Amino acid sequence: MRVGLRVRESEPEGGGSPRLFDEVRRVLRVKHYSMRTEVVYLGWIRRFIVANGRRHPRSMGAAEVERFLSSLAVDGQVAASTQNQALSALLFLYKEVLGIELPWMEDVTRAKRPRRLPTVLSRGEVQDLLAQLDGRPWLLSSLLYGTGLRLMECLRLRVKDVDFARNEITVRNGKGGKDRRTVLPKSLAEPLQRELERARALHAADLQAGFGAVHLPHALSRKYPNAEREFGWQYVFPSPKRSVDPRDGTVRRHHFDDGTLSRALKSACRRAGIVKPVSAHTLRHSFATHMIEAGYDIRTVQELLGHKDVATTQIYTHVLNRGAGGVVSPLDR
Secondary structure (H helix, E strand, C coil), X not given: CCCCCCCCCCCCCCCCCCCHHHHHHHHHHHCCCCHHHHHHHHHHHHHHHHHCCCCCHHHCCHHHHHHHHHHHHHCCCCCHHHHXXXXXXXXXXXXXXXXXXXXXXXXXXXXXXXXXXXXXXXXXXXXXXXXXXXXXXXXXHHXXXXXXXXXXXXXXXXXXXXXXXXXXXXXXXXXXXXXXXXXXXXXXXHHHHHXXXXXXXXXXXXHHCCCCCCCCCCCHXXXXXXXXXXXXXXXXXXXXXXEECCCCCCEXXXXXXXXXXXXXXXXXXXXXXXXXXXXXXXXXXXXXXXXXXXXXXXXXXXXXXXXXXXXXXXXXXXXXXXXXXXXXXXXXX
């Protein structure tokens, strides 16, 4: 992404003023937005500026934003979630970065996301899928299905947050910035302990080579200056290679790449003969549905999933054999 985009309006007077994209990035990091959100927001802001002849956002307003969002829906035929993502990026730009209060922003119509039933695998399909996987992809997929974790919650899991004695996993800073606990399947205790030993050996080698510092969220690196090199703060699933952290240029070991797991799942589905569209999130959907099928209270499932509203969890009751699938047709009677 070329973030050094020039805009037609000159920068404000004062030689030390930062470029627009540098300022967007700075505010995103001050507010502790994730790197993924940073990349996405910068991308939408750049597209908005380019679509309007590279004019500075200060010289634009409601007409340009509404025209841009309408173009996404009409010409680009993007999904409602994509349009809302673009609007969120522009809202952030104007309100948080430029400090411009625009009342018309409240009148912009947000596209409504259509209500869709989640794709859920049967228990047999989950077994067939996992049988086609091995190594880390198998362990990650098993953990996603066995705990109900979101993909990035699983990949960002820290060593200290796995409690084998209590069979619990603590999710830190999950969706909405909340912490929660979920179940650790007993059947995964042994392979997960082996994975931790592998991570320990990798961390020891990094320390010996003069590295070993992991990224800490928010201001923890200042509050606990030695924590970034402690094993408890390392990722359970570290990347095979070290890389440069784009936040500060430090060479660190990131977590396992989600793209690798995605490709492994796609290949496993093909070999297992599963025709449903399957992603890592499908395993989370399957966890929730199978928990409710097993008779667990919906509030319990809500807590395990980290849903803010129980209405979000209730969608899984629609894929149980209590709706159309549980009705006997009069023709069969």
